[in-house]
Amino acid sequence: MIIVGNVYLSDDIAEQYFVCELSACKGACCVEGDAGAPLEEAECETIAQLLPTVRPYLSQEALEVIEAQGTHTIDQEGDLSTPILPTGECVYAFRDEKGQLKCAFEQAYYEGKSDFKKPVSCHLYPIRITRYDEFDAVNYHRWEICKPACAHGSALRVPLYRFLKEPLIRKYGKRWYDELCRIIELQFGVSHTEDSGQKTSQS
Structure with missing residues (x-):
């Protein structure tokens, strides 16, 4: 230890x-699992404020889930997390022209539209705290x-x-x-x- x-x-x-190999996994960590990405309390407010910024990257299905559940939700263990689609995919993920899943927040960050890269739990993966x-x-x-x-x-x-x-x-x-x-x-x-x-x- x-x-x-x-x-x-x-x-x-x-x-x-x-070292992440996106060409091999296609961003599968944004889909696999039984819950969304863990969120810190302060991140929930940031995500809500950034929804208009990332909306253009999101699918209609994702927007409908966000409309119904909110920009964040509570998972089965009672923790804050991102909502997910029925398929298990994070609502803030989208596929690029290569079929790789990407984070809408990260895309907005790289395009200079925000200073929030992505939830810190996603940034830290594959470690969990x-x-x-x-x-x-x-x-x-x-x-x-x-x-x-x-x-x-x-x-x-x-x-x-x-x-x-x-x-x-x-x-x-x-x-x-x-x-x-x-x-x-x-x-x-x-x-x-x-x-x-x-x-x-x-x-």
């Missing part, structure tokens, strides 16, 4: 290699659909915490992330110095 402040991380975050009263538990979510990402990350030698550098800093801050890197280097006895050519953040 790796402990940084009040965050407890599984060793997988240092030991596993991972479980909140307790006194600490956060950070664990790697293993999923069959991510096998190509594991193979790609292994080929590039990009450990999970390096791939997730941007969202981890977004979640916990730069100072926290620097301390994570320092502890991993000491605890595992290796240096994961980033090569300039490595892809270490999600697209």
Whole structure:
């Protein structure tokens, strides 16, 4: 286990290699599963405010679900999440010309229409955070659909915490992330110095 402040991380975050391979999975994490993306309370307000911005990317079916359920919902475990279509697809996902699922919020972000990239839970995937009263538990979510990402990350030698550098800093801050890197280097006895050519953040 790796402990940084009040965050407890599984060793997988240092030991596993991972780089998303969208050409292989087609964004399946936006479809698979039994609930939408987990949301933080503050994100619900942001998503509601951005609905007019992302509306052009969404299908009519998605808009009808949002009209009926709202811009966010409560999942079976009582947590805030994005609504989903009957097929399981997140209402904020859309398919591009290659058939890959993309996030409407991320598309708007890259087009300079907002400064909200996407829900932080999506940004952090494939790790999931479980909140307790006194600490956060950070664990790697293993999923069959991510096998190509594991193979790609292994080929590039990009450990999970390096791939997730941007969202981890977004979640916990730069100072926290620097301390994570320092502890991993000491605890595992290796240096994961980033090569300039490595892809270490999600697209």
